[in-house]
Amino acid sequence: MPTVKRDTYTPDSLLSVAVRVFNERGYDGTSMEHLSQAAGISKSSIYHHVRGKEELLRRGISRALDGLFAVLEEPRAREGRAVERLEHVTRRTVEVLMSELPYVTLLLRVRGNTETEIWAMARRREFDQRVAELVKQAAADGDLRSDVDARLATRLLFGMINSIAEWYRPDRAPLNGASGGNSAASTGSATSAQVAEAVIRTAFAGLRTH
Amino acid sequence: MPTVKRDTYTPDSLLSVAVRVFNERGYDGTSMEHLSQAAGISKSSIYHHVRGKEELLRRGISRALDGLFAVLEEPRAREGRAVERLEHVTRRTVEVLMSELPYVTLLLRVRGNTETEIWAMARRREFDQRVAELVKQAAADGDLRSDVDARLATRLLFGMINSIAEWYRPDRAPLNGASGGNSAASTGSATSAQVAEAVIRTAFAGLRTH
Numbered sequence: 001m002p003t004v005k006r007d008t009y010t011p012d013s014l015l016s017v018a019v020r021v022f023n024e025r026g027y028d029g030t031s032m033e034h035l036s037q038a039a040g041i042s043k044s045s046i047y048h049h050v051r052g053k054e055e056l057l058r059r060g061i062s063r064a065l066d067g068l069f070a071v072l073e074e075p076r077a078r079e080g081r082a083v084e085r086l087e088h089v090t091r092r093t094v095e096v097l098m099s100e101l102p103y104v105t106l107l108l109r110v111r112g113n114t115e116t117e118i119w120a121m122a123r124r125r126e127f128d129q130r131v132a133e134l135v136k137q138a139a140a141d142g143d144l145r146s147d148v149d150a151r152l153a154t155r156l157l158f159g160m161i162n163s164i165a166e167w168y169r170p171d172r173a174p175l176n177g178a179s180g181g182n183s184a185a186s187t188g189s190a191t192s193a194q195v196a197e198a199v200i201r202t203a204f205a206g207l208r209t210h
Numbered sequence: 211m212p213t214v215k216r217d218t219y220t221p222d223s224l225l226s227v228a229v230r231v232f233n234e235r236g237y238d239g240t241s242m243e244h245l246s247q248a249a250g251i252s253k254s255s256i257y258h259h260v261r262g263k264e265e266l267l268r269r270g271i272s273r274a275l276d277g278l279f280a281v282l283e284e285p286r287a288r289e290g291r292a293v294e295r296l297e298h299v300t301r302r303t304v305e306v307l308m309s310e311l312p313y314v315t316l317l318l319r320v321r322g323n324t325e326t327e328i329w330a331m332a333r334r335r336e337f338d339q340r341v342a343e344l345v346k347q348a349a350a351d352g353d354l355r356s357d358v359d360a361r362l363a364t365r366l367l368f369g370m371i372n373s374i375a376e377w378y379r380p381d382r383a384p385l386n387g388a389s390g391g392n393s394a395a396s397t398g399s400a401t402s403a404q405v406a407e408a409v410i411r412t413a414f415a416g417l418r419t420h
Contacts, residue, residue, distance in 0.1 A: 026236075083418065144417050148408045152400060156412050159373025160366050167365055190362060198358045202366050206416025207354045208293065 007045040014039060014049050015063070018056040019102045027057055028112060057106070058116045064103035065123050067096040072130055082137035083144060087204060089131060091196040094161055098168055098192035105165045128158060157203050164195060217255040224249060224259050225273070228266040229312045237267055238322060267316070268326045274313035275333050277306040282340055292347035293354060297414060299341060301406040304371055308378055308402035315375045338368060367413050374405060 009017075021030050021038045032053060036043045050056055071077060076088040097104045110120045132154040138144045144153065168190075190198075201207075219227075231240050231248045242263060246253045260266055281287060286298040307314045320330045342364040348354045354363065378400075400408075411417075 143419055145411065145415070145419055148411050148417065149400070149404075152405065152408045153412060153417055155373070155377055156370050156409060157417075159376070160370040163365070163369025163373060166369070190359070194359075195362065198362045199366060201355065201358050202363060202413060202416075204416050204418045205355070206412075206414050207358065207363055207367075208414045208416075209353055209355055 005040045007041045007048070009039065009041065009045075009049060011049060011059075014046070015056060015059050016102070018053070019060040019106050022057065022060065023102055023105050023109070027053075027106075027110075027117075054114055054116050057114075058119075060103050060106045061110065061116070061120045061123075064096075064100055064107040065120070065127070067100045067103070068093060068127050071096060072127075081143065082134050082141055083204075086131070086134040086138050087200055089134060090157065090161065090203065091200055093131075094164060094196035094199050095192045097161065097164055098170070098195065101165060101168065101170060108162055108165055128154065131158070160199055160203060164199075168195070215250045217251045217258070219249065219251065219255075219259060221259060221269070224256070225266060225269050226312070228263070229270040229316050232267065232270065233312055233315050233319070237263075237316075237320075237327075264324055264326050267324075268329075270313050270316045271320065271326070271330045271333075274306075274310055274317040275330070275337070277310045277313070278303060278337050281306060282337075291353065292344050292351055293414075296341070296344040296348050297410055299344060300367065300371065300413065301410055303341075304374060304406035304409050305402045307371065307374055308380070308405065311375060311378065311380060318372055318375055338364065341368070370409055370413060374409075378405070 017039045018030075018035055021034055025034060030053060032043050032046060035046055035053060035056070039046065050059075071089055071092040074088070074092065077085050077092070079085070107120060107124060110117045110124075132151060135144065135154045135157075136150045139146060139150050139153075144150070227249045228240075228245055231244055235244060240263060242253050242256060245256055245263060245266070249256065260269075281299055281302040284298070284302065287295050287302070289295070317330060317334060320327045320334070342361060345354065345364045345367070346360045349356060349360050349363075354360070
């Protein structure tokens with residue numbers, strides 16, 4: 001039996017605990033009992049804040065989606081050539097993923113059949129679709145190579161971006177310069193601007209020198 | 211109670227059923243009862259073939275690893291400039307992922323604490339490490355841009371490659387030409403050679419035309 005502490009949670013701090021547990025155990029594998037244990041407060045205290053775990057899921061996913069969709073409203077995502085807007089959106093998506101890591105991780109792992117999960121997947125597709133339209137427009141402008149299918153390019157770009165959630169850990173020490181570290185852990189700690197720049201260079205300019 | 215059919219399974223066909231169930235339910239969420247139901251044979255018939263579900267996990271993962279490590283032994287992965295060997299390994303890794311999709315998916319999802327899972331993660335890191343060495347060598351040869359950390363480049367490259375397992379479905383209709391389809395499903399059906407080529411062009415040459 002865990003020690004039950006006084007409930008000093010705010011909606012945000014309780015959400016932060018819940019999202020961590022969802023990411024560790026999977027949403028389906030998380031019970032209110034697990035949340036109660038992780039938060040160190042009783043289930044009835046949790047029900048004082050939210051109607052249930054699905055509300056916490058919805059709030060966690062909303063936080064990720066709000067961050068991502070806000071990127072699309074930034075001036076540099078709305079004005080100028082499509083390829084420049086696309087690069088801006090790519091860069092900022094990486095930054096949001098890294099700054100809102102637990103929430104975006106939760107969004108990326110959603111697979112289920114609850115109303116909230118179906119809504120989340122639809123919203124995620126909508127975001128992907130908005131980026132796919134930028135890719136198409138940039139291709140139509142002649143700024144992207146025509147021998148890679150636009151939708152395939154979008155998928156590969158998101159594959160690269162979303163995979164960052166698999167290894168990035170914000171609590172690691174900073175990256176040791178551009179020559180890179182020797183250990184697998186070393187890139188877990190690059191700043192989000194460094195990682196975003198690497199994604200831009202790799203995906204848009206390519207790794208090859210010539 | 212499912213209909214129990216006569217056990218006509220070979221080791222390979224039983225493995226194929228087990229890997230599908232592991233990927234659908236997660237390895238931890240799969241019981242021998244689930245495998246028995248999916249295969250339509252009794253649990254004791256399954257035990258006639260294997261010692262238990264962990265042996266099926268090990269065999270499934272071995273199939274993925276054997277395919278991936280075999281790529282590293284191909285002549286074009288062993289001879290010539292590092293950047294050419296790296297491109298060959300990238301291309302063939304995509305092809306193996308797509309031809310051995312359920313097995314590679316199983317490998318990529320391994321996270322757990324059984325001996326088999328720890329072994330699988332170590333072997334996967336070993337493969338990644340072998341590719342990372344190619345990246346480093348190609349960078350040292352001056353064939354890869356020096357302003358992207360070699361290990362970060364490796365991670366982004368694998369992120370792009372591995373993400374294919376999230377959307378590629380071999381049973382879909384072929385891709386409709388280079389201009390691409392309008393639906394999200396359309397790229398689910400590109401041939402492995404098309405996808406591999408798109409990865410090479412995106413990661414090594416970059417999407418921009420300039």
